[in-house]
Amino acid sequence: xxxxxxxxxxxxxxxxxxxxxxxxxxxxxxxxxxxxxxxxxxxxxxxxxxxxxxxxxxxxxxxxxxxxxxxxxxxxxxxxxxxxxxxxxxxxxxxxxxxxxxxxxxxxxxxxxxxxxxxxxxxxxxxxxxxxxxxxxxxxxxxxxxxxxxxxxxxxxxxxxxxxxxxxxxxxxxxxxxxxxxxxxxxxxxxxxxxxxxxxxxxxxxxxxxxxxxxxxxxxxxxxxxxxxxxxxxxxxxxxxxxxxxxxxxxxxxxxxxxxxxxxxxxxxxxxxxxxxxxxxxxxxxxxxxxxxxxxxxxxx
Amino acid sequence: xxxxxxxxxxxxxxxxxxxxxxxxxxxxxxxxxxxxxxxxxxxxxxxxxxxxxxxxxxxxxxxxxxxxxxxxxxxxxxxxxxxxxxxxxxxxxxxxxxxxxxxxxxxxxxxxxxxxxxxxxxxxxxxxxxxxxxxxxxxxxxxxxxxxxxxxxxxxxxxxxxxxxxxxxxxxxxxxxxxxxxxxxxxxxxxxxxxxxxxxxxxxxxxxxxxxxxxxxxxxxxxxxxxxxxxxxxxxxxxxxxxxxxxxxxxxxxxxxxxxxxxxxxxxxxxxxxxxxxxxxxxxxxxxxxxxxxxxxxxxx
Numbered sequence: 001x002x003x004x005x006x007x008x009x010x011x012x013x014x015x016x017x018x019x020x021x022x023x024x025x026x027x028x029x030x031x032x033x034x035x036x037x038x039x040x041x042x043x044x045x046x047x048x049x050x051x052x053x054x055x056x057x058x059x060x061x062x063x064x065x066x067x068x069x070x071x072x073x074x075x076x077x078x079x080x081x082x083x084x085x086x087x088x089x090x091x092x093x094x095x096x097x098x099x100x101x102x103x104x105x106x107x108x109x110x111x112x113x114x115x116x117x118x119x120x121x122x123x124x125x126x127x128x129x130x131x132x133x134x135x136x137x138x139x140x141x142x143x144x145x146x147x148x149x150x151x152x153x154x155x156x157x158x159x160x161x162x163x164x165x166x167x168x169x170x171x172x173x174x175x176x177x178x179x180x181x182x183x184x185x186x187x188x189x190x191x192x193x194x195x196x197x198x199x200x201x202x203x204x205x206x207x208x209x210x211x212x213x214x215x216x217x218x219x220x221x222x223x224x225x226x227x228x229x230x231x232x233x234x235x236x237x238x239x240x241x242x243x244x245x246x247x248x249x250x251x252x253x254x255x256x257x258x259x260x261x262x263x264x265x266x267x268x269x270x271x272x273x274x275x276x277x278x279x280x281x282x283x284x285x286x287x288x289x290x291x292x293x294x295x296x297x298x299x300x301x
Numbered sequence: 302x303x304x305x306x307x308x309x310x311x312x313x314x315x316x317x318x319x320x321x322x323x324x325x326x327x328x329x330x331x332x333x334x335x336x337x338x339x340x341x342x343x344x345x346x347x348x349x350x351x352x353x354x355x356x357x358x359x360x361x362x363x364x365x366x367x368x369x370x371x372x373x374x375x376x377x378x379x380x381x382x383x384x385x386x387x388x389x390x391x392x393x394x395x396x397x398x399x400x401x402x403x404x405x406x407x408x409x410x411x412x413x414x415x416x417x418x419x420x421x422x423x424x425x426x427x428x429x430x431x432x433x434x435x436x437x438x439x440x441x442x443x444x445x446x447x448x449x450x451x452x453x454x455x456x457x458x459x460x461x462x463x464x465x466x467x468x469x470x471x472x473x474x475x476x477x478x479x480x481x482x483x484x485x486x487x488x489x490x491x492x493x494x495x496x497x498x499x500x501x502x503x504x505x506x507x508x509x510x511x512x513x514x515x516x517x518x519x520x521x522x523x524x525x526x527x528x529x530x531x532x533x534x535x536x537x538x539x540x541x542x543x544x545x546x547x548x549x550x551x552x553x554x555x556x557x558x559x560x561x562x563x564x565x566x567x568x569x570x571x572x573x574x575x576x577x578x579x580x581x582x583x584x585x586x587x588x589x590x591x592x593x594x595x596x597x598x599x600x601x602x
Contacts, residue, residue: 087483088483089483089484182388182389182390183390183526183528185524185525185526186526189526203507206504206507206508207507207508207519207521209521209524215598216524216598217524217598217601218508218521218522218523218524218598219521219599219601220508220510220519220520220521221519222519223486223510223517223518223519224486225484225486225487225490227484257601258601258602260601261601261602295601295602297516297517297518297519298520298599298600298601299599299600300518300520300558300559300561300562300596300599301559301562301596
């Protein structure tokens with residue numbers, strides 16, 4: 001099954017208690033793509049400015065990543081984000097955001113990508129997500145993310161987008177804000193009433209919860225003490241999830257549960273180094289080894 | 302194996318978003334005892350005042366609970382606590398505490414109890430915990446709880462107690478405060494350096510983490526939407542854990558992992574109603590059924 005992602009490709013500056021990284025590769029679609037590519041080929045749709053370094057494009061170049069939808073727009077500047085993580089790594093402050101090319105016309109989905117089977121709409125204005133979703137009418141599994149800004153300011157547009165997707169992967173605080181339910185499982189059920197068939201609610205260092213009509217699965221985060229930079233954990237979680245689903249060609253509850261494990265494990269690698277360094281160095285053996293370790297930890301008796 | 306618990310037996314008033322309960326049975330030793338008694342006989346050591354209602358003593362009366370160590374002290378008043386939970390149920394405010402008999406001489410461990418094999422020292426002044434621990438010199442597994450008050454005000458005494466126990470069961474915020482480590486697993490390892498062979502760190506609605514020299518196990522809370530009153534969740538968690546360990550007569554890593562599941566499940570029942578109502582009504586079939594359900598949820602693939 002073909003997997004398509006649309007989202008941001010940007011230049012990040014990140015400060016954490018473990019150090020800092022200046023002007024490094026970042027963006028939701030980047031983390032998603034590198035994580036998903038561990039399982040299946042990925043089609044990337046995004047737009048950058050003409051200041052986007054060739055080395056960053058090289059970092060995304062692989063026989064499993066199709067960059068035909070990565071537009072380099074002349075006269076525009078690449079999206080930039082600067083953030084700082086506090087001591088507990090579960091909280092962050094955005095110090096600066098330069099939308100740049102993100103505030104201009106959205107990227108175009110190349111015609112050969114329009115037959116994609118699995119689609120991830122990373123966080124952006126819900127009307128843009130809906131426009132993208134309509135360009136892949138035959139997709140069998142469309143999943144979106146969102147954020148507090150759209151939940152607060154564009155609720156009607158977001159509800160229209162939610163009615164047009166099959167699943168959501170969002171943070172716990174977003175699920176609570178979206179549904180008005182303080183319990184994440186109840187919030188997940190509230191999301192299902194808006195259209196999606198499944199909701200995955202990410203709780204950062206506290207794991208994630210999958211809510212479907214067939215059941216609820218809660219899992220912890222992979223126990224890790226080597227956190228250097230949590231940036232991209234959520235997007236690579238989504239990438240691991242959809243990459244696995246596209247590869248196994250099944251979207252039933254059992255497949256979603258297995259995908260949840262892969263998502264958790266991929267995200268646990270992402271946060272071990274700044275930017276995409278650890279994801280780029282990740283081997284299939286390391287990934288499979290940690291999936292086996294995590295599955296064994298959860299299997300009690 | 303015989304199991305002994307020392308802690309508070311009190312009268313609680315609890316307000317939650319789901320309602321309130323006035324002057325109901327509470328206290329750490331009460332929740333621990335009722336939870337542990339689901340697995341094994343329990344010896345209770347605590348002191349109450351002469352205002353302690355007969356109906357509360359009746360609520361603890363069972364052929365699995367030995368009340369020979371429950372002293373009713375003439376002229377004294379029973380410990381009282383009034384608390385309120387905020388909307389998300391993971392935060393609470395203490396509105397009032399009347400130590401009463403807790404501020405007087407501690408209870409005495411009856412001679413027939415001094416051969417106990419497994420001992421839980423619920424939260425109290427660490428010097429009192431150490432005194433109790435020394436009265437059961439042959440115990441094979443001694444586990445304690447503590448709280449921020451003692452970590453801040455009685456650190457030396459607490460370190461002495463920690464050096465004399467085999468395990469701790471504490472909250473995440475307490476583990477962080479005790480060790481200065483913001484990551485709970487690193488904090489758990491910090492606790493091991495103080496003496497105990499295992500640390501269980503409770504994260505409320507986010508589950509728990511077991512840290513030992515043999516490995517780390519993180520598990521989520523049982524997915525529950527029926528939370529009425531979180532009071533006693535942590536103490537019944539400890540009761541489920543030690544009750545199971547005493548019943549299975551093993552304290553190795555595999556047994557601790559199985560105990561973690563039982564602890565989580567018992568606590569998930571506790572919070573479904575005010576005071577000890579749900580624990581009192583709990584049947585062995587319900588308990589075993591939810592243990593099986595939780596184990597199945599965690600077994601992926």
